[in-house]
Amino acid sequence: xxxxxxxxxxxxxxxxxxxxxxxxxxxxxxxxxxxxxxxxxxxxxxxxxxxxxxxxxxxxxxxxxxxxxxxxxxxxxxxxxxxxxxxxxxxxxxxxxxxxxxxxxxxxxxxxxxxxxxxxxxxxxxxxxxxxx
Numbered sequence: 001x002x003x004x005x006x007x008x009x010x011x012x013x014x015x016x017x018x019x020x021x022x023x024x025x026x027x028x029x030x031x032x033x034x035x036x037x038x039x040x041x042x043x044x045x046x047x048x049x050x051x052x053x054x055x056x057x058x059x060x061x062x063x064x065x066x067x068x069x070x071x072x073x074x075x076x077x078x079x080x081x082x083x084x085x086x087x088x089x090x091x092x093x094x095x096x097x098x099x100x101x102x103x104x105x106x107x108x109x110x111x112x113x114x115x116x117x118x119x120x121x122x123x124x125x126x127x128x129x130x131x132x133x
Contacts, residue, residue, distance in 0.1 A: 005074035006066065010132035014065035014125040019058055021124065025117045038110035068122065069129045076130040085126020089119035 026032055036046070068088065072081055094115035101111045 004070055005133070006069050007129075007133060010129050011062065011065045011069050013132065014068070014128050015058065015061035017128060018061045018065065018121040018125055021121045022057070022061075022117060025113075025120070031113045034109060035113045038107045038113065064122070065125055065129065068125055072126065072130055074133060078127050078130045081126035081128070081130025082123055083126070084130075085122040085124065086119060088126070089115075089122035093118040093122065 024030060026035055036043075068085060071088075072084055076084070094111075097111055097115045097118075100106075
């Protein structure tokens with residue numbers, strides 16, 4: 001087994017990138033209103049506690065980036081990083097959301113928005129982590 005090589009700056013950059021993608025994805029530019037409607041959230045429910053939500057979300061992005069970097073290893077090509085990120089996004093994250101959303105009787109639109117964000121984010125994170133050794 002190859003020794004694990006983790007680049008802390010690449011992991012931090014991948015987490016920041018994921019966070020920025022989420023900022024655009026869930027903004028009025030793209031899916032904010034449709035996501036809010038599909039999730040059944042009112043404006044007043046989204047006020048307050050933002051520091052906690054954003055802070056913990058960034059920690060989660062760091063964990064995802066570190067986990068993906070460990071999975072990719074030091075020899076990954078950009079193509080493999082992109083493919084592995086997409087596979088993680090589609091095969092694990094999107095399918096986990098699908099199971100939960102099916103049992104919770106959530107709308108398809110909510111799954112498409114949430115799973116789509118993670119597929120795009122993990123795909124690009126995988127490419128970045130493989131590129132920036």
